[in-house]
Amino acid sequence: MRERPMNTARQPDRASSWIRDKVFLGMSFREYLKSNMTVANGIAAIILAVAIPVMVYRLVYGLGPSTNLTDTNPWGIWIGVDILCGIVLAAGGLVMGTMYYLFGMKQYHHFVRPAILTSLLGYIFAVFALLFDLGRYYRLPYPMVVSFGLTSIMFLIAWHFALYIMALFVEWSPALFEWLNLRKLREFFSKLAVWATVFGVIIAGGHQSALGALFVIAPGKLHPLWYSELLPVFFLISAIIAGLSMVIVESVLTHRVFKKQVEQFDYAEFDKLTINLGKGASAGLIVYFALKVFGLAHSGRWDLLNTGYGYWFLFEILVFVLLPAFLFAYGARYKNVRITRWTAVMTVIGIVLNRVNTSLIAFNWNAPERYYPLWTEVALTVGVITMGVLTFRWIVNRMAILYDHPDYESMH
Amino acid sequence: MHRREFLKRAACISGTALIGRGDVSAEEAHIHADRYGVLVDTTFCIGCRRCEWGCNEWNKNPNQPIKNFEDKTVFQTVRRTHAATFTVVNRFKKPDDGTPVYVKKQCMHCENPGCLSACFVDAFRKTEKGAVVYNPDVCVGCRYCMVACPFDIPAYEYDKPITPRVTKCTFCFDRISTEGKVPACVEICPTETLRFGKRQDLIALAHERIRNNPRRYVNHVYGEHEVGGTSWLYLSAVPFEQIGFRTDLGKKSIPDMSKGFLFMTKVFEVIAAWPLVFAAFYAISKVKDRHNKSGTSSHERKTDEHGKTA
Numbered sequence: 001m002r003e004r005p006m007n008t009a010r011q012p013d014r015a016s017s018w019i020r021d022k023v024f025l026g027m028s029f030r031e032y033l034k035s036n037m038t039v040a041n042g043i044a045a046i047i048l049a050v051a052i053p054v055m056v057y058r059l060v061y062g063l064g065p066s067t068n069l070t071d072t073n074p075w076g077i078w079i080g081v082d083i084l085c086g087i088v089l090a091a092g093g094l095v096m097g098t099m100y101y102l103f104g105m106k107q108y109h110h111f112v113r114p115a116i117l118t119s120l121l122g123y124i125f126a127v128f129a130l131l132f133d134l135g136r137y138y139r140l141p142y143p144m145v146v147s148f149g150l151t152s153i154m155f156l157i158a159w160h161f162a163l164y165i166m167a168l169f170v171e172w173s174p175a176l177f178e179w180l181n182l183r184k185l186r187e188f189f190s191k192l193a194v195w196a197t198v199f200g201v202i203i204a205g206g207h208q209s210a211l212g213a214l215f216v217i218a219p220g221k222l223h224p225l226w227y228s229e230l231l232p233v234f235f236l237i238s239a240i241i242a243g244l245s246m247v248i249v250e251s252v253l254t255h256r257v258f259k260k261q262v263e264q265f266d267y268a269e270f271d272k273l274t275i276n277l278g279k280g281a282s283a284g285l286i287v288y289f290a291l292k293v294f295g296l297a298h299s300g301r302w303d304l305l306n307t308g309y310g311y312w313f314l315f316e317i318l319v320f321v322l323l324p325a326f327l328f329a330y331g332a333r334y335k336n337v338r339i340t341r342w343t344a345v346m347t348v349i350g351i352v353l354n355r356v357n358t359s360l361i362a363f364n365w366n367a368p369e370r371y372y373p374l375w376t377e378v379a380l381t382v383g384v385i386t387m388g389v390l391t392f393r394w395i396v397n398r399m400a401i402l403y404d405h406p407d408y409e410s411m412h
Numbered sequence: 413m414h415r416r417e418f419l420k421r422a423a424c425i426s427g428t429a430l431i432g433r434g435d436v437s438a439e440e441a442h443i444h445a446d447r448y449g450v451l452v453d454t455t456f457c458i459g460c461r462r463c464e465w466g467c468n469e470w471n472k473n474p475n476q477p478i479k480n481f482e483d484k485t486v487f488q489t490v491r492r493t494h495a496a497t498f499t500v501v502n503r504f505k506k507p508d509d510g511t512p513v514y515v516k517k518q519c520m521h522c523e524n525p526g527c528l529s530a531c532f533v534d535a536f537r538k539t540e541k542g543a544v545v546y547n548p549d550v551c552v553g554c555r556y557c558m559v560a561c562p563f564d565i566p567a568y569e570y571d572k573p574i575t576p577r578v579t580k581c582t583f584c585f586d587r588i589s590t591e592g593k594v595p596a597c598v599e600i601c602p603t604e605t606l607r608f609g610k611r612q613d614l615i616a617l618a619h620e621r622i623r624n625n626p627r628r629y630v631n632h633v634y635g636e637h638e639v640g641g642t643s644w645l646y647l648s649a650v651p652f653e654q655i656g657f658r659t660d661l662g663k664k665s666i667p668d669m670s671k672g673f674l675f676m677t678k679v680f681e682v683i684a685a686w687p688l689v690f691a692a693f694y695a696i697s698k699v700k701d702r703h704n705k706s707g708t709s710s711h712e713r714k715t716d717e718h719g720k721t722a
Contacts, residue, residue: 062570065571149530216670
């Protein structure tokens, strides 16, 4: 807590001063409202004004009228984008947690808390979006408590999601307790964090690959260029690449948006570390590309490259895998942080493209009917992402995410 | 659920929670030598669609007068199963002379069903009689069974907002459990197209028919080996891919495709756990060393604490 005189004399004011301090950022309610009248918030408000009624509409009228899902295409963008892309882009916490806590790369200190917060919110909002996709969302805990489908990859994912959200919460909670000024809890959870990371690394690897394994059981439905028995490995490696790239993208964005919080910041060091992350991503992309080629060689379907889907496949792996691998390496060789950052953006787009291809575009490629999202599906997805971003900003504005809390020794 | 069964499962679950263990194979539990099947001889089907009417009637799906099923215009498109339609008859044309071939479509009742292994709340069951049945009481509505089904059979009640169910042919398990009763579609079929019996007998019968009339049939009993075998079996005069069947599905059952991954994940999670735990120990002890060395920290209270525990 800041060094401001506490209103110990006037008891009734304590609660309101706490709210003022913690929630309204030290402003009065009116000032706080005024400070929120920004263009960005206006856009967010418009998005939510559409998305929230869509959510209600989905709950009241069901999946039929609110989606383009059919019996042949049972999964749409709420799975393909909200879950598959949402979870893979939330791999930053896994990557940074491993590097910082387990490999002892302490120089990445400043990347850790934002990455873990992003992951935590990514998972929470992915599951929130999933609620709208589930026919009987009110049964979400059933695989945990009522009935156990032990042969299902989905079962593994459900458990791993639940446990991983808890692990991420533990990793993030020191920031929460610093904000609430609960010193004892903060100390306790700081010590628990390294164990949560160990646990998290084990199960995050498991479910990132399991998301790929979801499609291993549908060889007849996924286009042969994307189908491979290596899908779990593809998903795992691309999750690590996505984690590294997202940390780069997100650190640039947060440093722009929350400039005031990072005034005393060593930018030369920051750029150096960014380039190193890019180097790691480059290595990951090369391995990923090689495995993709092995996968293709194993299936032996080279002939399919000379088809419409083939060009699309080549576009994905040449422009969004091989090219960024070289660009990251170029950025590292010539110490060009701008190239590293733009390449990270490109890599993130490429991984989103891969997930959308696997779950929507190359999926059911041979089916008599194709799926296109209804506008309500898009609105809900954009709405959930907006909620995630707003929550992220709300927390970063209040808790010590981008800087070390002055009253507390930095962790470890 | 019996107590022992419950304990076994509870053990699996706690295992799953920690290291992703636990796996009950479908075949060990359910495959029964006397299970039933249906042989569909498409060479006899006249496309009267009475099986559709009978199916709707028995399963209390919205129905029409039986006369309406004589309408041939529905054959202009190839139809699939839907929420209130557990079976459909489609018309294909023989490539050589253009004569129609009618093919009934419904759940194949796999020997080792993909929907069953895909379901994360164990809502599907392969009964002793051979039927693959669905339990709506535990279904969460993830629709992964629909993704998993290689025959695109399960449908979803998308228009029910609160209690949607997955729907599919039940093999009339509530009829065939009674001795002497056959599925509704089989009962109403006016030709010899549908034949209900023990699956083993039907396979023998199918091969006998092919042997006796090699010019009438292609030498292939669809469902004998496809995705590990199905309870419903088909005979045809033309190659199956010409009458709407997928012949690229292979003999491997759908559950077998995920088994390897689940096993590898368990192994990985168990093996990977140990080095990571040691790494964590190492990381913590290093931190403590550093704390002990930097004795002049401004946070004396904290340093003291670490000193004590180290």
